[in-house]
Amino acid sequence: MDGAGLDGVAERREASNLQPLGENYKPMSQTVPGSNNTENKGRRFGGRTGEPFTFSFEDRTIEAWPGESVAAALLAAGEVVLRIAEDGGARGVVCGIGLCWECRCIIDERPNVRACMTQARENMQVQRQQGLG
Numbered sequence: 001m002d003g004a005g006l007d008g009v010a011e012r013r014e015a016s017n018l019q020p021l022g023e024n025y026k027p028m029s030q031t032v033p034g035s036n037n038t039e040n041k042g043r044r045f046g047g048r049t050g051e052p053f054t055f056s057f058e059d060r061t062i063e064a065w066p067g068e069s070v071a072a073a074l075l076a077a078g079e080v081v082l083r084i085a086e087d088g089g090a091r092g093v094v095c096g097i098g099l100c101w102e103c104r105c106i107i108d109e110r111p112n113v114r115a116c117m118t119q120a121r122e123n124m125q126v127q128r129q130q131g132l133g
């Protein structure tokens with residue numbers, strides 16, 4: 001960040017011939033829960049609710065909350081490498097919406113399960129996938 005704030009963003013957009021920011025544009029800091037913004041009341045912004053539970057990833061115990069995907073829980077726990085590709089490269093969440101298949105893991109002994117499309121469940125066994133699994 002260059003510390004220029006919203007004015008800096010507007011100037012860069014103008015310089016790059018992009019459309020100017022609309023009058024309804026608000027920085028993220030004005031749309032998060034807990035602010036006085038009532039426009040987004042009732043929308044969920046990643047807040048964790050309910051009773052947490054755990055599942056395993058390799059040798060770790062990962063905490064998750066109801067409704068979270070395996071990928072979300074792993075990312076929140078700092079696990080970014082979810083599989084090792086055939087060429088030996090580390091792979092992890094790319095799209096988060098089930099399109100790229102880069103988040104494939106072994107879940108409960110089933111290979112090639114997309115972590116971003118799988119809801120976390122208590123006591124599930126998740127392993128980093130090596131190659132094609």
Ligand code: FES
Pocket residue numbers: 092093094095096097098099100101102103104114115116117
């Ligand atoms: S992150 Fe792209 S399919 Fe899961």
